[in-house]
Amino acid sequence: xxxxxxxxxxxxxxxxxxxxxxxxxxxxxxxxxxxxxxxxxxxxxxxxxxxxxxxxxxxxxxxxxxxxxxxxxxxxxxxxxxxxxxxxxxxxxxxxxxxxxxxxxxxxxxxxxxxxxxxxxxxxxxxxxxxxxxxxxxxxxxxxxxxxxxxxxxxxxxxxxxxxxxxxxxxxxxxxxxxxxxxxxxxxxxxxxxxxxxxxxxxxxxxxxxxxxxxxxxxxxxxxxxxxxxxxxxxxxxxxxxxxxxxxxxxxxxxxxxxxxxxxxxxxxxxxxxxxxxxxxxxxxxxxxxxxxxxxxxxxxxxxxxxxxxxxxxxxxxxxxxxxxxxxxxxxxxxxxxxxxxxxxxxxxxxxxxxxxxx
Amino acid sequence: xxxxxxxxxxxxxxxxxxxxxxxxxxxxxxxxxxxxxxxxxxxxxxxxxxxxxxxxxxxxxxxxxxxxxxxxxxxxxxxxxxxxxxxxxxxxxxxxxxxxxxxxxxxxxxxxxxxxxxxxxxxxxxxxxxxxxxxxxxxxxxxxxxxxxxxxxxxxxxxxxxxxxxxxxxxxxxxxxxxxxxxxxxxxxxxxxxxxxxxxxxxxxxxxxxxxxxxxxxxxxxxxxxxxxxxxxxxxxxxxxxxxxxxxxxxxxxxxxxxxxxxxxxxxxxxxxxxxxxxxxxxxxxxxxxxxxxxxxxxxxxxxxxxxxxxxxxxxxxxxxxxxxxxxxxxxxxxxxxxxxxxxxxxxxxxxxxxxxxx
Numbered sequence: 001x002x003x004x005x006x007x008x009x010x011x012x013x014x015x016x017x018x019x020x021x022x023x024x025x026x027x028x029x030x031x032x033x034x035x036x037x038x039x040x041x042x043x044x045x046x047x048x049x050x051x052x053x054x055x056x057x058x059x060x061x062x063x064x065x066x067x068x069x070x071x072x073x074x075x076x077x078x079x080x081x082x083x084x085x086x087x088x089x090x091x092x093x094x095x096x097x098x099x100x101x102x103x104x105x106x107x108x109x110x111x112x113x114x115x116x117x118x119x120x121x122x123x124x125x126x127x128x129x130x131x132x133x134x135x136x137x138x139x140x141x142x143x144x145x146x147x148x149x150x151x152x153x154x155x156x157x158x159x160x161x162x163x164x165x166x167x168x169x170x171x172x173x174x175x176x177x178x179x180x181x182x183x184x185x186x187x188x189x190x191x192x193x194x195x196x197x198x199x200x201x202x203x204x205x206x207x208x209x210x211x212x213x214x215x216x217x218x219x220x221x222x223x224x225x226x227x228x229x230x231x232x233x234x235x236x237x238x239x240x241x242x243x244x245x246x247x248x249x250x251x252x253x254x255x256x257x258x259x260x261x262x263x264x265x266x267x268x269x270x271x272x273x274x275x276x277x278x279x280x281x282x283x284x285x286x287x288x289x290x291x292x293x294x295x296x297x298x299x300x301x302x303x304x305x306x307x308x309x310x311x312x313x314x315x316x317x318x319x320x321x322x323x324x325x326x327x328x329x330x331x332x333x334x335x336x337x338x339x340x341x342x343x344x345x346x347x348x349x350x351x352x353x354x355x356x357x358x359x
Numbered sequence: 360x361x362x363x364x365x366x367x368x369x370x371x372x373x374x375x376x377x378x379x380x381x382x383x384x385x386x387x388x389x390x391x392x393x394x395x396x397x398x399x400x401x402x403x404x405x406x407x408x409x410x411x412x413x414x415x416x417x418x419x420x421x422x423x424x425x426x427x428x429x430x431x432x433x434x435x436x437x438x439x440x441x442x443x444x445x446x447x448x449x450x451x452x453x454x455x456x457x458x459x460x461x462x463x464x465x466x467x468x469x470x471x472x473x474x475x476x477x478x479x480x481x482x483x484x485x486x487x488x489x490x491x492x493x494x495x496x497x498x499x500x501x502x503x504x505x506x507x508x509x510x511x512x513x514x515x516x517x518x519x520x521x522x523x524x525x526x527x528x529x530x531x532x533x534x535x536x537x538x539x540x541x542x543x544x545x546x547x548x549x550x551x552x553x554x555x556x557x558x559x560x561x562x563x564x565x566x567x568x569x570x571x572x573x574x575x576x577x578x579x580x581x582x583x584x585x586x587x588x589x590x591x592x593x594x595x596x597x598x599x600x601x602x603x604x605x606x607x608x609x610x611x612x613x614x615x616x617x618x619x620x621x622x623x624x625x626x627x628x629x630x631x632x633x634x635x636x637x638x639x640x641x642x643x644x645x646x647x648x649x650x651x652x653x654x655x656x657x658x659x660x661x662x663x664x665x666x667x668x669x670x671x672x673x674x675x676x677x678x679x680x681x682x683x684x685x686x687x688x689x690x691x692x693x694x695x696x697x698x699x700x701x702x703x704x705x706x707x708x709x710x711x712x713x714x715x716x717x718x
Contacts, residue, residue, distance in 0.1 A: 141488055142490065152473060
């Protein structure tokens with residue numbers, strides 16, 4: 001077992017629960033002692049580049065949606081970029097798995113997956129990463145151990161528990177990063193999974209991306225406990241309260257959480273407080289919040305502006321950073337062209353991949 | 360329920376008996392246990408999980424001694440969290456394991472429908488075959504044991520209605536073993552419903568007669584070792600010329616007993632798997648007999664009999680000499696005190712056979 005140090009696994013769940021070497025606050029304390037990751041200038045540039053790619057990609061996706069090239073549902077990640085980049089930059093991509101909900105474009109891009117095949121999935125083309133059969137909410141990559149992309153709110157969390165159990169069973173040293181939102185945090189199966197994860201000491205980091213609104217319902221209108229990181233307490237899962245608008249803070253928290261899991265410490269519940277600038281989906285008029293609130297986040301807490309400022313303080317010029325933006329805009333424009341001009345799937349694809357067996 | 364469960368456990372964990380010819384005879388519980396044992400032995404990716412399946416050996420003893428033999432990482436207990444159990448199993452399957460979760464009663468499967476329908480059945484399609492969900496959900500189903508409305512249901516048509524799932528229902532110990540092995544090896548998600556009324560013996564439908572034992576039934580001869588029965592192949596229980604009877608699970612035995620007692624030359628097909636359905640066998644038989652009767656224990660409206668009836672009408676219309684007969688449970692919750700009024704027993708089946716012969 002990967003967690004030989006800890007005696008709890010699915011195999012011996014009845015180990016004495018009374019022995020208590022466990023502190024629900026230890027990780028949060030470690031995080032508070034050193035909230036930010038010491039990034040090199042090169043790493044910071046990478047974070048900047050990756051976050052900017054997500055933002056420009058999403059802006060383009062919004063435009064394509066407006067033009068009718070993307071149909072159905074499309075949930076943009078703008079404003080939340082620091083969460084995916086801060087966390088996923090700390091993963092060991094040879095071992096670790098990731099699963100998330102429907103707002104998944106950013107998590108795919110964080111792997112460095114070609115934006116073309118992601119955009120083509122959004123437009124439902126055969127060249128899309130899931131042959132156009134998944135769409136915006138359902139994208140997958142076996143190569144990167146990315147398990148989707150799930151449209152049912154909260155359902156991916158239980159799958160994450162299974163991925164973590166498989167890591168433990170295979171003793172492959174990997175962990176599962178399972179994202180969900182503040183809305184999904186009120187689904188019962190999330191807590192069934194937390195119970196099992198803690199009972200069996202599974203290598204999983206539960207991440208609540210708290211963007212403050214479950215569609216149009218503010219967290220305090222739907223949640224009795226709005227400090228989501230505390231919700232693991234009932235299952236003896238340590239929580240972490242993280243500023244999800246600061247990529248260095250997210251990355252710092254990721255280091256602490258992943259280290260805890262890899263040492264056999266069992267699951268962690270991390271809340272990343274963040275904010276989405278756009279509506280829940282493209283059809284959301286956002287009447288549940290004020291313009292001033294959104295503008296306040298954009299003006300004072302934007303994760304990309306923040307790292308840009310740090311980079312400039314370290315001597316990068318405005319022109320250096322503009323050049324990066326220009327490159328990214330080009331990549332995104334090419335992705336959009338590709339997505340617009342590739343063919344739709346053949347009609348015969350309707351009946352493929354339903355069942356493995358033919359009958 | 361506990362009385363019935365205790366009674367079933369009273370059958371204890373025999374390893375079967377040898378008959379005068381030296382054949383090994385097993386009841387259905389033992390045959391299922393044998394299949395699980397063999398698959399645990401053959402494939403290290405097979406994992407058995409569920410409520411009470413480990414230490415306790417299963418409420419009906421289907422997993423008795425498997426944890427002792429194969430260890431706690433292979434066979435383990437879960438919390439009472441059906442949605443979580445199935446969700447975790449889907450994640451495990453996506454990662455490459457081959458989980459066999461038990462849902463203690465089919466009546467308890469409903470909290471897991473979110474996972475079965477939105478995740479297990481659909482994962483392959485929306486990921487364009489990148490990920491599969493090769494889990495086999497075993498669950499005792501059906502009535503005739505005085506279980507009342509929450510321990511007697513036959514919800515198979517809920518699952519046959521979902522593209523991406525397979526539904527298997529054995530009617531004999533021999534088939535239970537071979538079909539379960541095939542289901543576990545199958546790369547699609549399989550719902551494996553075990554008719555609990557016939558766990559310990561075939562059932563004629565005459566509840567007031569002494570309980571029969573499997574030992575005298577030809578299909579209780581269960582060979583040692585590995586064998587599989589392919590999914591999608593019906594079994595001709597008996598050949599006949601006067602009518603075709605389509606049945607599965609417990610009702611195969613009831614229909615057979617009625618035909619025998621009334622001396623009707625009925626051809627009885629045990630469908631074994633509802634999806635995939637052996638439609639060729641159905642067509643061939645109905646074309647021969649010209650008459651078709653469908654028997655199931657589930658409620659009538661939108662039951663699987665409705666699908667069978669539509670298929671036979673579409674495909675065999677010009678061979679039909681009488682309207683198709685359906686004998687099913689009534690459109691009520693499964694009753695407690697009026698169980699035998701609900702159960703499509705020998706009287707109703709006999710009357711329908713008479714009507715079909717007159718028609």
